[in-house]
Amino acid sequence: MIDQLHVQNVALIKEATLEFSEGLTVLTGETGTGKTALLSALKLLIGERADSSSVREGANELLVEGQFFSSDTPDEHVIRRRVNTSGRGRIDIDGHMASVRELAEGIGATVDLCGQHEHQQLLSLAAHMELLDGWAAQSINPAKERFCEALVATRKAAQELERVQTALQESASRLDEAQFVLTRIDEVAPQDGELNQLQATLDIAEHAESLFTNVEAAYEKLSGDDAALDLLAEALTSLEAAARYDTSLTSKIAVIKSSLLDLEDSAHDLREYRSSMEFDPAQLNAMQMRMARLQGLLRSYGPSMEQVFERRAWAAGIVEASGDGGQALKDAQDTLTAAEKALALAADELDAVRKAAAPVLAARITEQMHRLEMGTAELHIDVTRLERGQWTSAGPSRVELLYKPAATMSARPLRRIASGGEVSRVMLACKVVLGEADAVDTLVFDEVDAGVGGATAVALATVLSDLARTHQVIVVTHLAQVAVAATRHYVVRKTEGNAQDGVPQTHIDEVVGEDRVAEVARLLSGDMSTPSLEHARALLDGVSG
Numbered sequence: 064m065i066d067q068l069h070v071q072n073v074a075l076i077k078e079a080t081l082e083f084s085e086g087l088t089v090l091t092g093e094t095g096t097g098k099t100a101l102l103s104a105l106k107l108l109i110g111e112r113a114d115s116s117s118v119r120e121g122a123n124e125l126l127v128e129g130q131f132f133s134s135d136t137p138d139e140h141v142i143r144r145r146v147n148t149s150g151r152g153r154i155d156i157d158g159h160m161a162s163v164r165e166l167a168e169g170i171g172a173t174v175d176l177c178g179q180h181e182h183q184q185l186l187s188l189a190a191h192m193e194l195l196d197g198w199a200a201q202s203i204n205p206a207k208e209r210f211c212e213a214l215v216a217t218r219k220a221a222q223e224l225e226r227v228q229t230a231l232q233e234s235a236s237r238l239d240e241a242q243f244v245l246t247r248i249d250e251v252a253p254q255d256g257e258l259n260q261l262q263a264t265l266d267i268a269e270h271a272e273s274l275f276t277n278v279e280a281a282y283e284k285l286s287g288d289d290a291a292l293d294l295l296a297e298a299l300t301s302l303e304a305a306a307r308y309d310t311s312l313t314s315k316i317a318v319i320k321s322s323l324l325d326l327e328d329s330a331h332d333l334r335e336y337r338s339s340m341e342f343d344p345a346q347l348n349a350m351q352m353r354m355a356r357l358q359g360l361l362r363s364y365g366p367s368m369e370q371v372f373e374r375r376a377w378a379a380g381i382v383e384a385s386g387d388g389g390q391a392l393k394d395a396q397d398t399l400t401a402a403e404k405a406l407a408l409a410a411d412e413l414d415a416v417r418k419a420a421a422p423v424l425a426a427r428i429t430e431q432m433h434r435l436e437m438g439t440a441e442l443h444i445d446v447t448r449l450e451r452g453q454w455t456s457a458g459p460s461r462v463e464l465l466y467k468p469a470a471t472m473s474a475r476p477l478r479r480i481a482s483g484g485e486v487s488r489v490m491l492a493c494k495v496v497l498g499e500a501d502a503v504d505t506l507v508f509d510e511v512d513a514g515v516g517g518a519t520a521v522a523l524a525t526v527l528s529d530l531a532r533t534h535q536v537i538v539v540t541h542l543a544q545v546a547v548a549a550t551r552h553y554v555v556r557k558t559e560g561n562a563q564d565g566v567p568q569t570h571i572d573e574v575v576g577e578d579r580v581a582e583v584a585r586l587l588s589g590d591m592s593t594p595s596l597e598h599a600r601a602l603l604d605g606v607s608g
Contacts, residue, residue, distance in 0.1 A: 064504045064535040065174070066130040066139070068108070072122035074100030075557060075569040082573075084550035087531040090539045090571070091546055091582060092555030097569030098539050101555065102176070102509055107144050109174045110167025115150040120566050123147060131170055133504065142170055175503040177490060177511065185464070185490050186478035192462040194493060195444060198500050199420035206413040211456050213402070213409040220399040227395045230384040241381035248364070248375045251356045258357055258368050265354055268347045271340060278337050285330040292330060295323050410448075410459035417462065418446045424496065431492035434526055436519035439470040442477075442489065464489075487511045488523075495526055498533045505535040512542045520544040543586035547602045554582050579603065 068081045075097045092098055103117050108129045118125045124147040132139045144166075146152040154161045156169065185191075196203050267274065285291050299319050306312040361367070364374040384391055421444035428442045443465040451459075465474035466489070477489065491511055494501065508527075515523055524544040530536055531550075538545060546552055554574050557567055574582050583599035584591045 064132055066132055069128040070104045071126040072119035073104045073117055073125045075567050076100050077568050079571040085535055087536045087549045088551040089546045089549040090553045090555055096555045096557040098555050108142050110163055110171035113146040113152045115148050118148050173503055174505040176507045185486055188463055191464045195462050198424050202416045206416045210409040210413045213406040217402040217406045220402040224395040224399050227391050230380055238385050241378040244378040245382055251360055261354055265350050275340050278333055282333040292326055413458055414460050421446055427496045428492045431495045434522055435488045436522045441467040443474045495530050507537045509539045512540050524548045543583045546583055547606050552579055
C-alpha cells in the first residue's frame, strides 16, 4: 500500500505531498487542474517508462518519492525516482540503485492503475483469461501446469522428429562423405586427453640426451668429490665446533642441517631420475608417428580435438540413421503421437476446470453490475477450443467476456458492443469480485465515473467502499457521492504563473471540515450556495453517522 507520496516538478506540480488512507482516498478538482500529472507521478513509482516531457518547464529534473508498506508484513519500502530533461533517470529502492524492471516487478506489481487506457485492457482476450485464471487459481493452476508440461514434452518430441527427418535427408545426400569421415577418424581412434599427454611425453623423449646430460651434471655438482654436499657437511662440522663456545650459533646449525637434508633428498631424486631414463629410438619413432596422425586429423577437422570428436559424432549420426531401416524415424513418430495424446488429455482437463469456473465467476460479476445500476445487463464467459496449431502455454482455448446489455438481447463480445462507461463499471465489478484473490494491494481508478450520475453514482460509491475493505483504493472522481465516502479527500487546483517563472502551478491539498463541505457542494452543483452547502453537509453527516 502507498503510505506517502512526494512529488516535485512533475508537469504543473511544483511540489506536493500526500498521505493516503488504508481504505478509500479521493481526489477531486476542476477539469484541467493537473490530476493527470499526479497519475503520471504514480506511474513512475510503479515502473512505467519515464518521459522527459513530464519534467516541469524551467526545472532540470523531476522527483517522485513514495513510501510503501505491505498489508501482510510490517516491512516498509521507500522508492525514489528522478528523471532529467534529457530523459535519463535514476531509481532507488530502499537506498539502493535499481532498474525499471525491478521496480515494475516488485512494488509495481502491488499497484493496479485503472485509468481509461487500462479499461481498454479489459477488451483484450489475454486479460479475460488472466481474470478467470486469477479468480479460480486454486483449481485452474494445477491443470494449467500439467498442460504446460505436456506442451513442452510435445514440442521436444516434434523437434526430435524433425532432427531425425533432417538426418535421414542428409544421410541420403552425404552418406559417402560421412562414411569417409567416420572411417578416417576411427582408423586413428583418438582418445580424450591423448593429444596433450602425448605432447608432454614426446617433448621428454625428443630431448632425452640433453635431459640426461644436464641431470647428470647437476647430480655430480651435488654428490661428486668435493661437491656441494661434502662442502656443506664440512661447514656444518666446523660450525658445531664453534657452537661449543657460542650457543647463539645453534640456530644456524639447525638451518644448515635442514638444508643438508633437503639437498640429500634432491640428489637422491636426481639419481633415481637419471637411472630411470631410457632412450628407445623405436618408441620415439612410434610416438612421432602417432602425433603426426593426430595432427592430420586436426588439420582436416580441427583446429581442436573437440571439433574432431564433434565431426565424428555428426558422421556417426548420419551413418546410423541410414542403417537402422527407419527405426529411429518410427520411434520418434511414436513418441510424438504419445505426447500429443497426453497433451489432448491435459487440454481437456484444463478446459473442464475453466468451463466449470466461468459461469460462477460471470454470475458474481453480474451481481456487482446490478449493484452498479446496470439494469438487466449480464456478463458471460465463453471458453472455446482453438485449432491445435493455435495452442500456447496459456492453454488450448480462447477465453472471452461476452456482454449482454439487456435480458432480451443476445450476448456478444464485450470488446465490440460495450461503451466506455460500461467497460469502466464492468472492470470495477471484476475488481470487487476478485477481492482477496487479486494480487495487488492498491487500486487507483481514473474516470471510473465517466457518464455516471443519480442512483448509479450512489451505487458506485457503495461498491468502491466495499472494495476499500479488501484494498487500498485511490479514486479520481467528479462525483460528490464518491467523495463523501472517502476516509481522506484531496482537492487539486491550478493557479496562474507568478512573476518569477510564469508557469501555472498545480496544488494538491487535503480538505477537512468546512473546506470539505465546500468542495462537496461544488461537486454537487458547481457553486457554494446555501442549499448546496446544506446538501453537502447532509451527505457527509449521513456517511459519518
